[in-house]
Amino acid sequence: MSELKQRLNTEQLNTQQLNTQQLSAPIYAELSRVGKVLASPLRLRLLDLLDGRERTVEQLSQESGIPFKNTSAQLQQLRSAHLISSRKDGKRVLYRLADDEVAQFLGVFQEFTERRLADLRSVIDDQLGDLSELEPVTADELTTRVGGGALVIDVRPSDDYAMGHVPGALSLPSGQLLSRLGELPDDAEIIAYCHGPFCVTSAACVRLLREQNRHAHHLVGGFTRWHRTGHPVHPEAGS
Numbered sequence: 001m002s003e004l005k006q007r008l009n010t011e012q013l014n015t016q017q018l019n020t021q022q023l024s025a026p027i028y029a030e031l032s033r034v035g036k037v038l039a040s041p042l043r044l045r046l047l048d049l050l051d052g053r054e055r056t057v058e059q060l061s062q063e064s065g066i067p068f069k070n071t072s073a074q075l076q077q078l079r080s081a082h083l084i085s086s087r088k089d090g091k092r093v094l095y096r097l098a099d100d101e102v103a104q105f106l107g108v109f110q111e112f113t114e115r116r117l118a119d120l121r122s123v124i125d126d127q128l129g130d131l132s133e134l135e136p137v138t139a140d141e142l143t144t145r146v147g148g149g150a151l152v153i154d155v156r157p158s159d160d161y162a163m164g165h166v167p168g169a170l171s172l173p174s175g176q177l178l179s180r181l182g183e184l185p186d187d188a189e190i191i192a193y194c195h196g197p198f199c200v201t202s203a204a205c206v207r208l209l210r211e212q213n214r215h216a217h218h219l220v221g222g223f224t225r226w227h228r229t230g231h232p233v234h235p236e237a238g239s
Helices: 001-040 041-049 057-064 068-080 100-114 118-128 139-147 159-165 201-211 222-228
Strands: 084-089 093-098 151-154 190-192 216-220
Touching: 001 041, 001 068, 041 057, 041 068, 041 100, 057 084, 057 093, 057 216, 068 084, 100 118, 100 222, 139 190, 139 222, 190 201, 190 222, 201 216
Parallel strands: 151 190, 190 216
Antiparallel strands: 084 093
16 A cells, blocks of 8 residues: 555656646746847847937937848837837837836846856957046946036937936037037046947047046946936936
8 A cells, every 4th residue: 555655646746746847837938038039139239229218210220230120120029028118209109118127127137247258348348448447437436426526428419418317417429529628627537428338439538538638537337327227317207
């Protein structure tokens, strides 16, 4: 009898294990949907471009260098995973991140990947140059620097600045930097930022300012990381 009971108990446990595997499979299939959508360099690039600003398919295609039809297809994939949303403005359709939770997740994901992958850090250095020589300022350090008199400049296009910027930042698009250099106090500490987190513009502007003997740094991760780490943005959403 004991052997029969043991065999029955074993069969029952095996059946329960099989049932558990069958029941959990659809759950993991749903969890993997976001992973599958994120497993594309093109879609990751589009998510960064949509962080904190609205864009049409045409604008995203131009800024990303992705052909129009492909851009549209990638956006549909992102929307299927509820990572982006859209709204109509007349005949235009504008896209943006679904909410701040998506932005925060992307920030954690990128920082985690930078810490884990030496190859990624190497590629960043190859593309952006040695940023350590520019004595970069983190988002958490920026508030302290501003309190000490530092001047923050936003070198993105003016329409991006209007959608949201670091409070107190001066809009100074990169193409106007040299012509408006006289607006910046000679002895001020200057901290420049662009969209980020892998934007080359602010680093180039800081190098240019240093060639003009200005005390300049760049903001690590740009406006994107500032926003993703929960720091205040002006104007506030919906204002």
